[in-house]
Amino acid sequence: MTEKLSASLEDYIEAIASLAGSSGETRAADIADAMGVSRPSVTVALRGLASRKLVFYKPYSTVSLTENGRNLAAAVSRKHRILSRFFNEILGADEQLADEAACRVEHAIGEEITDRLVEFLAFIDNCPMAVEGGFEFNSTKRQNFRNEGAKNGKN
Amino acid sequence: MTEKLSASLEDYIEAIASLAGSSGETRAADIADAMGVSRPSVTVALRGLASRKLVFYKPYSTVSLTENGRNLAAAVSRKHRILSRFFNEILGADEQLADEAACRVEHAIGEEITDRLVEFLAFIDNCPMAVEGGFEFNSTKRQNFRNEGAKNGKN
DNA sequence: TGGTAATATTAGCCTTATCTAACTTTTGTC
DNA sequence: GACAAAAGTTAGATAAGGCTAATATTACCA
Numbered sequence A, B: 001m002t003e004k005l006s007a008s009l010e011d012y013i014e015a016i017a018s019l020a021g022s023s024g025e026t027r028a029a030d031i032a033d034a035m036g037v038s039r040p041s042v043t044v045a046l047r048g049l050a051s052r053k054l055v056f057y058k059p060y061s062t063v064s065l066t067e068n069g070r071n072l073a074a075a076v077s078r079k080h081r082i083l084s085r086f087f088n089e090i091l092g093a094d095e096q097l098a099d100e101a102a103c104r105v106e107h108a109i110g111e112e113i114t115d116r117l118v119e120f121l122a123f124i125d126n127c128p129m130a131v132e133g134g135f136e137f138n139s140t141k142r143q144n145f146r147n148e149g150a151k152n153g154k155n
Numbered sequence C: 001t002g003g004t005a006a007t008a009t010t011a012g013c014c015t016t017a018t019c020t021a022a023c024t025t026t027t028g029t030c
Numbered sequence D: 001g002a003c004a005a006a007a008g009t010t011a012g013a014t015a016a017g018g019c020t021a022a023t024a025t026t027a028c029c030a
Helices: A007-020 A028-035 A039-051 A067-090 A095-105 A111-125 A128-132 A145-151 B007-020 B028-035 B039-051 B067-090 B095-105 B111-125 B128-132 B145-151
Strands: none
Touching: A007 A028, A007 A039, A007 A067, A028 A039, A067 A095, A067 A111, A067 B111, A095 B111, A111 B067, A111 B095, B007 B028, B007 B039, B007 B067, B028 B039, B067 B095, B067 B111
């Protein structure tokens, strides 16, 4: 159905959703600034997104997402959040590294893997055993097993 | 230091390492067949890899990896194995899906995330609590991730 | 040793994604 | 309401990565 979008266009969609806020609208210059690309690149991307019916786009005007665009943006953002949490909270990567990795990986995993990762995170959050075993995934604490493991000096 | 390689060239390096076997050599046609790509595409890729000193390449001859090439191939393959294990054994994705996702994600994570994932898998393998916690991620087979995880050897 | 099959490369084209420079449209201010 | 600044687009490049068709090289074998 939804012809898989390139990583680049997914990034544009994600940025537009993030910038659109409550008004639902944003402009090319803001997208360019937010993404660190040139304005002509944004024009090209918007045409690509418009041709796929993911944004409402008229030259020299503001941009907003279609319903499909919003859905797609939500899906990508969800992957991003989940991955970032996994890298940071479970693996213990610092927030910046976790976020950078999430930015790239979000384009590489599908819904099934994402759903399973969600289940996994939920499990960890509710698993007292994991805490006793050395995990500290308490929603407040955000530590990870590495800290515990290091003490036990496993080479 | 090691100027980050494109996902495409990493795939070529990985395929070459896999095909080279004990002789250490392989040919463009085999690479093309293995990767499902045309032979001219292989020629172009080999030039790119040769210019980065990752393969020994002379027109109309066999190809082999340099030491840097082998190291890079090993690093990529390691990511692939670890990710595939994680997706399959911990998240419960079937082997094919796990492998496909690993193929894409392997180009998107760095060494630090990979190292942390290795530690995490090791932790899970040695965590009896997790078993008792009844962690079940494979909705169809209802496999316990511990049982799956235990039977596999090294990362 | 010559000829053909297999292998590899070149040539030329396409797509995606990016850029800068130049031009056009819109907006905001006096 | 005119005009300059801001915003957006067009034009023209570059680079990576892929393809097919045509050409070149190598290898095998009778």
